[in-house]
Each structure stands twice: as structure tokens, then as C-alpha cells.
Amino acid sequence: MILRPQFSDFKVIGFYLSKLVIGVALFMVLPMAVAFLAKELNPLYDFFISFLACLILGSILYIVCYTKEEARWSHGMVVVSLAWALAAILGALPLFLSGHFNSFLDAVFEAMSGFTTSGLTLAQDLGHMSYAHNFWRHLMMFLGGQGIVVIVLAYFVRGATGAFRLYVGEGRDERLLPDIRQTARFIWMVSAVYLVLGTLTLGIILFFEGMPFLKSIFHGVCIFMTGFDTGGFAPQQQNVMYYHSLAFEIGTLMVMLLGAINFKLHYVLWTGNRKEIWRNIETRTLFFAIMFAFVLVALGLSKMHVYPTALALFRKGFYHLISAQTGTGFQVVYSDQFVNEWNGLSLAGLILAMSLGGCICSTTGAIKMLRIGIITKTFISDVKRHISPALTVLIEKMHHIKDSILTDAQMRSACLVTIAYIVVYVTGAVIGMLYGYPFVESLFESTSAAANVGLSCGITNPGMPDGLKIVYIVQMWAGRLEFMSVFVLIGFVVALIKGK
């Protein structure tokens, strides 16, 4: 029997959501400060209006839904899935007011792409967008990469149990420190340390490439935020290709890979256990996955002689491979070039990299390396079982921070999530084909959306059908949350309709 949710359930959900809405409002103060410093009056009004709207909505929710009850598992999951959808709608307000988007749907697409760190963009005339709006696009990615709910956890949530349930709902199931709020703060500390180092490095490179100092720092901070959080937005329409700099490309490659590393691994490395980077199943799988996918990409590109030198192949082929594998989506070629210059094999390498993703508990999306490592071990274990004598007991071990025995539950969970991702990639591709796009392009764009990558072969543009925009919005949302929260939300709605 399905139980219908009670009024108290809605109060708990509304109460936690109110904190998120107020959090979004508070973060809008930062682009307002940028608008003030850059003397951009109209953007300042846009953000003030959006700030007020969020603050009023958050306050009403807080007062109406105030409760001392802690969130249960189902509450946590429903709050997280609604929180991300609500954040995208609220984050779209100032973007829509900027006039750089055809419709509110386009602005929501951009905000969802930002918060989920996807990087697909429908913005028009980015070169003339105000500093404040551009900063907000990048800030959304930074907040999304950290996990917007993690932010709420770190500073607004009282009970540790309820906090942990929200944390898990957001697709992060690894606890770095005993207290989940300390975990959230550690994630912020890592990001803050790298934010300073990365911004300085990228800013200095751009300054020596000839950009004015303040502009180079602005571009440095924007590109760092979207690179480390594996998002892929850039302040210019041509993305990273705008800079035409080898040093900058190497800098962004390093930032992207840093973002794809598990926060737990950062923690272990920063506390003295430095051998972990060579022993961990995730980093090993990441290393081999990158090399395998790049062999496919390089084979395709070399066979067709698309790039004549090793450096050109590195700057175009390897760069996009890392951009795809880490789920960032920085581009150094035009979208059309993927279709016109790259052949099927090299695109297959990119699609494979996009679908696999980076490490678990990092800022990347997609299936993730721990699951791929577990599935590979499961496969090897099954082969061993078949060739061993009948009574042999086989125990498969893995090393992820500590040695552990692979359990059936872990294997089943890894396989289920992987299957769910593959179904979503293929479903998006089929819908793309229904709209008339070719198979490879549809699969490329669908995988890019669901795996929160952001590389585009040209389908994503302001003129694409509205239906496909909605499909990609849902894919980005579900992909970022790793499905479980979305399934629980669907279950909650079903219980509301059919429950007793």
C-alpha cells in the first residue's frame, strides 16, 4: 500500500527549499557587486529585481513551512530534485532580463546548464553581455559544481542527519569527514585554494598574452570557475578558442583534470597519504579510460590527416578528449568542425569519454570512474569464476582510499546506474532523430547533455525546437542528480495521486 504524503511532509520539504531559495538570493549579491564596480546600471536593476523575487519567495516559504522536524530519506531526495529545478528557474530570472535570450525557456536552459555544470549555451551575442550577467553564468556553474545543496548544508542546516540525507540525494555518497557539514566545508576549502591558484595562473597567462590586467583576471576567474567545476561556459562566444594560446590551453587542461578528481582523494593527498593517487581504483581507471578513448580519437584524426603535427593533434584532439572525459565542454574548434572534419571513429572516442566521466564525488557528471572500475572488476571476476574449479571461492578486492572486498550490492548498484545513464543517452538520441537530426550528432548532443559535458556539434542553438530544449533540460537535471532523487520525486508524485 502506498501512503499519501501528509501536510507535515510538505512542510519539511518547503522548509528546506526556503533555505535554498534564500541562498540563491544571497549569491545574487555578488553579480550586483560586479555590476556596481563595472558601473552597469541596467544589469544592477536586473539582479536587484531577481534578488527581491527570490528573497520574498524564500521568506514566504520559510514562514509558512517552518518546522523543527528533521528530513527523512524521501524528504531529502525530493528536496534535492526540486531544489535543482527551482534554482534553474530562479537563476534564469536575471538572464532573461538581460535581453540575451530569445525566451524564458532559453534562459532556464542556460541556468540549468550552468547549475548542472553542463555548458551547453543558448546565449546570444556573448561578446556584448554585461560583466555582471557573464559573471552570474560562471558563478552558477561554480555553485552547481560544489553542489548547491552542499552550500546550504555547510551554512544553513542544523541537524547532521537531515544534512546527510540531502548530501546523498545530490549524487554524492562519500563522507570525507565524520560530520557532513565539515565535509561540505572541506569541499569549499579545496575549491577556494584552487580558485586562488588557478585564477592567478590563468590570469597571468592571459596578461602575458596581451590582455589588459583587470580583464585578464576577470577571464581567469570565470574560466577557472567553469573549468574546475567541469562546466564549460566561457565569457566569449568562441569559448576557449578565443584565447588562441598554448599556455592557456595547458592551464585549462590541468584545471579540468583537477576538477575531475574525487574530493575524498584531495583530502587523503592533502593529509599526507600521497601514494593513494597511484593505488586508487578510480585514478587508475581514469588514466586508462583517457588513454583508451584518446587512442580512438587519435586513430580517427591521424588516419584522416585532419591535424598535420603532433602539437596540433594535442591541442585539438587531446584537448577535446580531456574536455569530454572530465565533463567540462571547453571547445577550441567550432561546433561544425566536429561534423565536417572529424570522422566517425574520433567522434565515437569523444562520445565514449563523455559517457564515462570523471571520478565519483567530484564536480563531473556521467557514469564515473569508480563504477567503471567496479564493473571491470566484476567482469574479470566472472571470467575467473568460469575458468576456475567448481568449488573455488573467489573474492574480488579493490582499493578506494582503503582496501575493501567488492560486494554484490556494490556491483549491482554500479550496473544499475550505468544502465540508467545508457538508457537516458539513447533516449535523448532517439528524440533528436525524431526531430530530424542524424544519429551520430543526436547521440553526441544527447550524451553531452545527460553527462553534463557541454560539447556541442551544433544542434544546441537558439533556433532548435522547444521540445528538444525541454528534453535536454530534463537530461541535464536527471544526469546531475544520478537519477535516484528524480525517481523518488516521481514516486512522491505517484503517492500523492494514488496513495491512501
Place this chain on the structure above:
Amino acid sequence: MFRLKEICLGILVELGFILLILVIGFLIGWGMLTFFNRF
């Protein structure tokens, strides 16, 4: 809990791992191009 020296060494290890990926990636590309240019 965190000491500056440990953090710096941790960051260096991470950067070293990333540099290794970049170097091997470059070598794979160079090897492929050389092979297809020759044969």
C-alpha cells in the same frame, strides 16, 4: 588538522599525475601521426 607543507605536497602530487597524463597523451598522438605518415 591540515598543515601547509602537506597541502603543498598533496597539490604537487596531483599536478604530477596530471602532467603524466598530458605527456603520455602527447606521445600517443605523436606515435599515431608518425605511424600514419610513414605507412
